[in-house]
Amino acid sequence: MSIPSAQDLSLRQDNARAQLKKLQQAYSLFLEEWEKLEEQERSVFRVLADHIDKKQIHSVNKKINSIIDSL
Secondary structure: OOOOOHHHHHHHHHHHHHHHHHHHHHHHHHHHHHHHHHHHHHHHHHHHHHHOOHHHHHHHHHHHHHHHHHO
């Protein structure tokens, strides 16, 4: 196994830097998309929360429990 030349080492280092830069860019894009998805999720939950009638759910749950208790 031969020792790499300074030029080979420099080329490898340049390639490694280029790959690292690509990884950093990909990670940044991933984080941006992740934040967008989280905001969309929060938005969906807000819409759902506005449409859920908690009193009605409680009433249905109470009826189910009374049916179970009567069995």
